[in-house]
Amino acid sequence: MATLALARALNLGLRRALESDPRVVIMGEDVGKLGGVFRVTDGLQRDFGEDRVMDTPLAESGIVGTAIGMALRGLRPICEIQFDGFVFPAYDQIVNQLAKLHYRSRGTLTVPLVIRIPFGGGIGAVEHHSESPEALFAHIPGLKVVACGNAADAYTMIQQAVACDDPVIFFEPKRRYWERAEVDTDAPLDQAFPLTAARVVREGRDVTLLAYGPSVKLALDAAAAAAEEGREIEVIDVRSLSPLDFHTISSSVSRTGRCVVVHEAPVFLGFGAELAARITESCFYRLEAPVLRVGGFSIPYPPSRLEEHYLPDVDKILDAVDRTFSY
């Protein structure tokens, strides 16, 4: 066991991936010499060389397009998109090529490519650097979309994503990069918790709270605060937005009868909409209250002085929890 910051755990996970499979390569803006703007790839070019950890020009469409070609020819590239808002120039490559090649070649081709994207706000950055575009990717058939929420998952999930034969969009909670947790670096990967499974991270019987990425810690904080008032919140770290481990979620909501979803992305047409729709359909006769959503406002991401008002917080979550008890 080691106590690692989330960024460090990713770094170690990437190192393991590079060590265990010579086909694995890393590419992106400033990932090599600089070690990444968040230091996630720190030291990897030094130890594995410029052929395996490659600095690229500032051209996201080019990075992803090149990586798709490399993956088709047998490599297992990991691309870093420096900030969430920078992914849009690569959209065409991701949506029209990456997501569709396996299907369009009737399974002949696989594209084992991981695209790492630091996402979300809370670090005093502005729009383009604090976005949460995950629902857009989750809508596209052919992509796996996952988000890690703590250092232990970061270490394991990045290695599982690299080992996966499907393209994986790997969202990293940038405001949690510096938060530390115990990581079992000796645990065998093939016995790890599955990449696309949701995990109950705190049990409770009164209401189910769904979160992923940076919001998981917030959800746990809210559950701790609620417990002091005698209310037991069950917290599920969804981890995989596509495919969705809906069984774990519906089992919980069928028991509690109440559900709140929290994410940083705007509420409208966000992850919470899909969850509210599915839960209403599947757990209709068990629900005591509508599924409520806590998320960003319907505005572009605000300047840093205002972001604490924009982002979900413990009070907003507890307010939604209270409202589910008013039905």
Added chain:
Amino acid sequence: MAVITYRQALHDTLRAELLRDPNVFLMGEEIGVFEGSYKITAGLLAEFGPERVRDTPISEEGFVGAAIGAAMLGLRPVVEIMTINFSILAMDQIVNHAAKIHAMFGGQCAVPMVIRTPGGGGQQLAATHSQNLEVWYAHVPGLKVVTPATPADAKGLLAASIRDDDPVMFIENLALYNTKGEVPEGDYVTEIGTANVMKEGEDITIVSYSRMAAVALDVARRLEEDEGIRAEVVDLRSLRPLDRTTVVESVRKTGKAVVIEEDWLSYGVGAEIAATIQEGAFDYLDAPVRRVAAAEVPLPYAKPLELAALPDATALVKVIHETLDATRFRG
């Protein structure tokens, strides 16, 4: 009122807006000399000249970016992107620039532009040319997204979009271009953000938009004639802003709702509609809100497979029956 096609309604409205406001101009691939891939801009180059009807290179990011600049400086560009699939190449310009500029500059500068683009499948154009990507744009604060289903709304919403000071994604549908309907004459503007109750009914609400709204209306009429089921059909017309009030009031009346959309199910428009309904009409719902949508695969080229992947009237009727049966509506 004249009965004209959806295509004609778009063409006539573009012409009327070019005549009305000298700041309005058109740009896009093949819209001038070739008169548009779907002939929406037929005759406009000849009438208004190359200053106001501009053929562009095949470079969506370039001409959308140019249009944003023109809009920031006071013009009112109406951009045609040949299909919504090609708008992906301009995604950065649309999402990171057009949508955000008004807020980023503290309201000092508006971006009054329209991007007209058709989506939809069913034309055997295969996986990368048959998508419905409006849900992405509707998720993005700062944009407006409208999706006319009828020739009248094509006219009223296009006029409203061109006169709106925000960037508007104006989503057409390939299969609607030849459909006909009554269109009011003269200056006719439909307020963006208002849904339209296409048909009233008390038994169940069908919510839809664009081509599937037309399918929903046909199904509702047939069910009333054949089975006496009185379905209410709500055409959203605008996805962002969304007219929650009309949707929720309808479901509070009927107690049951089905959403049909041409797009993939997961994280689609129907998700938000179902979420909105359960938030706004929870105590009125007699059955779960059901969604009818496309199979979650890249749309196949082969006709039988394409038809199998797309939602249709049969799928909608089945889900309506299941929803009514869940409440023992039919005894």
